[in-house]
Amino acid sequence: MGRVITLLILIIALVAGAFFLPKDLGSQEEVVFKIEKGEGSKEIAANLEREGLIRWASFFRLYVLTTGVSGRLQAGTYQFSPSMSIFQIAGKLASGDIATVNITIPEGFTAEKIQARVKNMVGLDMPDLEKHEGYLFPDTYKVAYGATGEEIVQMMLNNFDRKTASLAITPDIVIMASLIEKEVQTKEDKEIVSGIFWKRLESGMPLESCATIAYIKGIDQWRYSYEDTRIESPYNTYLNLGLPPGPIANPGLDSIEAALYSQDSDYWYWLSTPEGETIFSKTLAEHNYAKSIYLK
Incomplete structure (x- = not known):
């Protein structure tokens, strides 16, 4: 009888584990996944299944509810792959590890060239950028998916202020x-x-x-x-x-x-x-x- 129980437990564990495995372990696909403010675990799980990122929404929801992660899932734009497990996806959602793109602005770029680079990389316009010429600090910026052109400009201006705070700038x-x-x-x-x-x-x-x-x-x-x-x-x-x-x-x-x-x-x-x-x-x-x- 003991052996039978052990075998049943092992089978249940294997089956349950299979439900939590990545949908496609060998996948190289990257999927941009967005969570709107106010979305709960039920809606998030359904969207993950619809996007082909998990096998079953019910098991994702079961995991986040039983582990207490459900209330910590954060809105934002993320980058996932079908090769990721439910644990990995839930972990990124709980930590707010949103998708970003690195935009490098070389020293000496004009406002016009900065606009062209940002437009090419993330498709955003930055109105009236020329009025900030000289103060768009050259650097590599980690920009979140969904950021606006105005937010990117403000990142550059704030960076200029930080880098020159100790200098007598005129x-x-x-x-x-x-x-x-x-x-x-x-x-x-x-x-x-x-x-x-x-x-x-x-x-x-x-x-x-x-x-x-x-x-x-x-x-x-x-x-x-x-x-x-x-x-x-x-x-x-x-x-x-x-x-x-x-x-x-x-x-x-x-x-x-x-x-x-x-x-x-x-x-x-x-x-x-x-x-x-x-x-x-x-x-x-x-x-x-x-x-x-x-x-x-």
Whole structure:
């Protein structure tokens, strides 16, 4: 009799276990599953079964009710697979482990490029993004499915505030940092270029930043023609003295710090080679010679 009871218990355990196994252990499919606020375990279980994520809604509901998980299932958008067990699915729902997508914004991206990337990755528009140019901090953002464009923008603005909280940030510093970001690559070069820019401002020289011509034209080039430098625009730092009226890109922390803590030098000019090397010059004659060598 004892053996029979043991066998029955074993059979029941195996059958019960089968009900809780993944619906398709070898599945590679990913399913986006959304729970609306106010949905209970009965509705959630039915939706999971309908989406092909579990075998039987009744067993999912039985599990969450008997384990006390039922009252902790959280609204949101999740990413599941038929290869996941009822335990795994319930665990993610109880912990609020919602589905996210990583959106990387490189240093120097303009608001226009940020909008294009976000639109391409999650299909969202971000209205009036240009008014935040310079303050959309470059970083990798973990964005929840279902987030709005406004929420993503606010994430970037809040990140800027956090990263620069200890710095003496002014609008002019952000504008200067955006120029530096687009001009040179290394932290050391950024600090030297910052010193040159501030020195030019103090002496009444035009900044003559090629980055502002790139911003006006919407095209990054190694060289710009004389005609390019004559384009009428308040952002043209060849024609207009002082800083442009606003940032031309969204700078990273190195560029912001370089704008604040510039490096004094005897240099007044520089150029960037096609390989990304920065060549500094003390005089215009030296600069013109460098151009003849490196920018043939």
